[in-house]
Every structure is written in structure tokens, then in C-alpha cells.
Amino acid sequence: xxxxxxxxxxxxxxxxxxxxxxxxxxxxxxxxxxxxxxxxxxxxxxxxxxxxxxxxxxxxxxxx
Amino acid sequence: xxxxxxxxxxxxxxxxxxxxxxxxxxxxxxxxxxxxxxxxxxxxxxxxxxxxxxxxxxxxxxxxxxxxxxxxxxxxxxxxxxxxxxxxxxxxxxxxxxxxxxxxxxxxxxxxxxxxxxxxxxxxxxxxxxxxxxxxxxxxxxxxxxxxxxxxxxxxxxxxx
Numbered sequence: 690x691x692x693x694x695x696x697x698x699x700x701x702x703x704x705x706x707x708x709x710x711x712x713x714x715x716x717x718x719x720x721x722x723x724x725x726x727x728x729x730x731x732x733x734x735x736x737x738x739x740x741x742x743x744x745x746x747x748x749x750x751x752x753x
Numbered sequence: 754x755x756x757x758x759x760x761x762x763x764x765x766x767x768x769x770x771x772x773x774x775x776x777x778x779x780x781x782x783x784x785x786x787x788x789x790x791x792x793x794x795x796x797x798x799x800x801x802x803x804x805x806x807x808x809x810x811x812x813x814x815x816x817x818x819x820x821x822x823x824x825x826x827x828x829x830x831x832x833x834x835x836x837x838x839x840x841x842x843x844x845x846x847x848x849x850x851x852x853x854x855x856x857x858x859x860x861x862x863x864x865x866x867x868x869x870x871x872x873x874x875x876x877x878x879x880x881x882x883x884x885x886x887x888x889x890x891x892x893x894x895x896x897x898x899x900x901x902x903x904x905x906x907x908x909x910x911x912x913x914x
Contacts, residue, residue, distance in 0.1 A: 699862040701869055703790065713787030716803060723781040727774050752848050 762828070769821055772814045779811035815874045822878050823900075826885055835889060842886030849879030 696709070703709055714722075741750050783789050792799045794808035830838040853876040858867060888896055 698864050699790075699869075700864045700866065710788055710791045713789055714785050716782075716786060716807065719782050719786045719807075720778075722785050723778045726777060726781065752845065 765821060765824060768817065772817045775811055776814040779808060779814070782807060815877075818874060819878055819881065822882065823885065826882070826889075830889065838889055839886050842882045842889070846879045846882030846886065849875050849882065853879065 696712075744750060782794070786804075794800050794804045797805075826838070826842060829841060833841070853872060854870060857873070857875055858870050859865070861871065862869060888899065891899075
């Protein structure tokens with residue numbers, strides 16, 4: 690669809706022009722991507738939860 | 754798998770998790786939905802019911818995050834001294850402000866020149882934590898009154914700032 694990755698550097702010109710007006714997918718694709726991202730992140734989040742619970746002495750963990 | 758001991762209130766973490774999952778829907782829509790960068794999903798002239806509702810349900814997320822930040826600050830405070838709570842809220846607030854400006858703005862816009870800086874929910878939570886860090890020295894009733902004024906009265910500022 691859009692091949693140049695630089696198009697998605699969202700600087701001022703993107704918001705003041707309509708150059709990305711025709712970029713995007715139908716809503717059902719949005720939901721599909723959403724579910725996939727959540728499923729993908731679930732095991733990572735779970736690992737992080739366990740790591741965090743086991744390392745409560747590490748002060749910086751409460752800042753993440 | 755080994756059981757991990759968690760001296761936390763699970764319902765708060767679960768609610769936070771649900772809200773995060775829900776918020777991911779809105780951010781996915783921002784990046785992948787046709788015309789999301791040009792059209793406002795709550796603009797009744799251009800939206801459809803399903804697009805409107807997709808945006809609408811995520812309106813619960815930011816207020817829940819902010820409410821729970823206050824709840825967590827209170828719970829943290831029950832186990833620590835006032836000074837410890839003050840330090841924690843101030844340092845965390847400053848950290849969140851830095852995160853919003855330096856990290857969040859980059860991963861929102863992918864623009865290393867930072868030509869646009871948006872101060873959003875994480876910034877608001879950071880500033881609120883710094884303010885809360887000082888408010889904890891007031892009596893609880895005074896904090897309650899202030900909270901009620903903020904929650905019930907903030908709409909009076911709409912369109913004035």
C-alpha cells in the first residue's frame with residue numbers, strides 16, 4: 690500500500706495536510722491487529738509480572 | 754510453574770490490565786484505520802456508529818488510570834512514612850513527565866526532530882503525582898473536598914483554557 694516507511698514519520702506536515710487521508714485499513718482489520726497485539730504481548734507481560742514479583746528489592750522496577 | 758507471592762490487591766491490577774488492553778484498541782485504530790489521522794471518530798458528521806463506539810469505550814481508560822494512580826498512592830502511603838511517600842510521588846511524577854516528552858512523543862510520531870510535542874495522559878499523571886506529593890500533608894478531609902471540586906467542577910474550564 691504505502692512502501693516508503695518515511696511517510697509514517699508523523700511530523701507537522703502530516704497533520705496539516707491530507708497526505709495520509711487514504712492510508713489505512715477497514716475497521717475489522719483494526720480489530721484483528723488489536724487482538725493479535727494483545728495475544729503477542731500477553732506472554733511477555735506475564736514474564737514481566739513474575740520477574741517483578743520475584744525482584745521486589747530492585748528499586749527501579751517500580752519506575753517501569 | 755512456581756507460585757509467586759504477590760502482596761498486591763489483584764482487583765486493581767486486573768482493572769489496570771483491562772484498561773490497558775482496551776486502550777490498545779484505540780491506539781491500533783489511530784495507526785491502522787483508514788483515515789484515522791484525518792477524521793475524528795467522534796465527529797458526528799463523518800463517523801459511523803461502530804467507529805464512534807470503538808473510540809467511545811476507550812474514553813474510560815484515562816480516568817481509570819488517574820483514579821487508580823491516586824488509589825495506589827494511598828495504598829503505598831499506608832505502608833510508608835509521609836516523607837517516603839512524598840519522595841516517591843515527586844520522583845515518579847518527574848520521571849513520568851520525562852517519559853512522556855522523550856519516550857512517548859518519539860514512539861507516537863517516530864520523529865527524531867520532535868517537531869510536535871504532545872503532552873498527554875502520562876504527562877497529566879506525572880504532574881498530578883507531583884501535586885499530590887505536596888497535598889498528602891493536608892488533612893484527609895481537605896484532600897477529599899479538593900478531589901470532589903476537581904471531579905465535579907473540571908467541566909467548567911472546558912473551552913476556557
